[in-house]
Amino acid sequence: MLLRFTARRLLQLAPVLVLISLMIFSIMHALPGDPVQLMLAGAESGSVTPERQEELRQAMGLDDPLYVQYLRFVGGAVTGDLGTSVRLREPVTDLILARLGSTLALSLGGIIIAVVIGLSTGVLAALRQGTWIDTASMVFANIGVSVPLFWLGLVFILIFSFRLGWFPPAGQDGLRSLVLPSLTLGLVSAGVISRLTRSSLANVLALDYIRLAKAKGLPDHVVYLRHALRNALVPVLTIVGLQFGAMLSGAVVTETVFSRPGLGRLVVQAILWQDYPLVQGIVLFMATSYVLVNLVVDISYAWLDPRIRDGEAPA
């Protein structure tokens, strides 16, 4: 049953990916500006002749019809060839792989912090509903989801780097340099996870089988951990997966504030350079990663909750 579910979801992926590639390609080519002119920005008008500009345009394949360029893009993507960066003159796939490690490290660090803080505050709030712990946890969660990433990052730099000197303010300088960016990225997601954990656990705690477990005289920790939390975590797992996907594809601000050499910074540069192949390649990679993380979440959700794979709506 699970295999069939997985196969069905995999099949659904294909049109999603085609649509994504089409959207990315269309948006990039709808943007104003000519990459050749941008490349020549600063060159003397009298020296770079229109013929030379045309030569460059041909060399980059920009004079081909749009559908040819699109088919070349998709055909290459299928075989792992995302083209060559106009400005960096390196294969886009190589450029992505070179920076993937940094973004993965940041995303992993961020999600670990998000899960640890989000789960613990959410569980505490659910178990101590109506108390000051509940209020404090939810205030923290609301702040987490409301605070802009760049502001939080700058505040951390100001306090922990400039004032206290505990962590470097920029760069990729070993594990110490990972702490502040991970904390920045993680705290925002922690707020989301915390709120969902609280509401999910609070709902489960109100169900009859929990009352029955308590009536049977089971110790609190068994009731909460074995019976309540396990079931309450199913929707939380979804949100953790989605948050991780978002971190992989959305670490742009954090990487810029902390000057980390990841995919986010690369895509910002690529946009500024209007480097079509590079922007297309990175965005396609990010979108595909997000879709795949979603797929993993869906499958694990179905694995944990048989009602999903059987096509039933959960109660």
Add this chain to the structure above:
Amino acid sequence: MRALLVLITVSALSAACGPGTPRVDSDEAHLILAWDGSREPASLDGHIEPYQPGWLIDSFIADPLVALGPDGDYVPSLASAWSSSETATEWTFTLRDDVTFQDGTPFNADAVKYNVERILAPETQSAEMAAHVGPVARVEVVDDVTVVLHYEVPWVTVLDAFRRVPIWSPTAAEKWGLEEFHRHLVGAGPFLFDEYVPNDHVTLVKWEDYGGWSSMSRGGPAQLDRVTIRFIGEKAVLGNVVKTGDAHVAMNVPATYIEDYRDASGFSLVTGFQAGTGLSMTMNTRAPPWNDVNFRRALLIGTDQQAINDLLYDGNFLVTDGPLNEIHPCYWDGNKDYYPYDPDRAIALLEGVGYEDRDGDGIREAHGVDGVEDGTPLRVRWTILHYAEIGEAVQAQWRAIGVDLVVEMIPGPVQLERVNQRDFDLMYERQRSPDPMLLDMVWNSAHDVVGGWSWSGFVDEDLDSVVEQLRVVPDANARCELAKRAQEIVMDNALMLPTLSEPIFYAVSDRVVDFVLSSEGQFFFLHNTKLED
């Protein structure tokens, strides 16, 4: 699947743990330069890279043929002498005979020939540098130490070009090819290329065999053991890294942080400027009311640049009053008082053109302006890439004379699109060069084509003829005289609104000694720089 997971985990862990960027408190003489991340070059190979930051990094690894010294003169580097034919179609360089590249390859006329031909080769796809080097018909190797560049047309900016061209080892360039060479740079400069981690840092190490060939060197190898250039993505971090001890020098420190370094103990603030146009606004003279010179003059007279400089930047920027800024070697003094701030006169000029405020809303409307429908409010667009605050300050000043200024900040690609369609009123334009030929680039109507840099739409035979000569007259003094005449014509016709020239602020730790700026403030020399305890 398991292998993929292992690969991803190892990749993430290795990224998390290193490579570590060396820190300031290292034992060796290790200079750390903090660099605005937005200025990180795409390629470190200056033959390909079209922007100045890449050429600056190259200058630490590869001495050029000539250098532009702190006082604005061209001084010998790998070339000991040079001369031009009267027509500026032949340039002869006499080379030093005692230089070898960092990989042992001898430096000679063949090496220069190789570099010039590499830049001009179509497969290099060099846009900017090929344009600077110009239409070389052939490179003649006379002997080991003499090389002649033969041009198809007079080419007077050869020295300005070759102060920027890194001279690479032909052996290394051939070995690595166009794709890989920028990660294996080999020149004949004071530092060896060590490592480049994109978006993070570049590391250079001292070349022990450097012979001090540049005039900027006091002789022998550099004093620094290692130089790390760190690319900082966040301006608030860039503004603080020297203060916090995370770097020795920060380049392009944002103006908001400079007071922290001025007169501060342990640091100093070094300010450089670049010769050129400054942050100027080109007027589109094609359509009414912009085709009326008095309308354009009114806007110039109604703008108080000094007040804007004081208000926004505590007077730290340079007020620019003409097509070239004051630090340009060919600046024309007459710019100074050409359009003194006088709002009453500006109002009188606007009324003379036909703009009056009859409805009393503070903004003038057209009443008998040629080509403009009566009643049309006087609204103009100020289109820029950055420094929106200058536009906003002008907006306030122009409101006082009844002009409604709309400030629109757009990204570079949109600017190019607008310029191509000539869809603008006042368009931001900044060109930087100590050579006056940029006046030809900006004001010669022959360059008013798509992809060109002449945007005003103004056609004047006299102006075209004067600036055209800047392409063929090699004598520096004669060129400056022509440039001054061109500035006068531009000012008389009020074709642009000069604003300010941005400084380049460097925050420098007091431990850094002999940090020397070029006369072009975006360039500096590390040949003699030391770190003291």
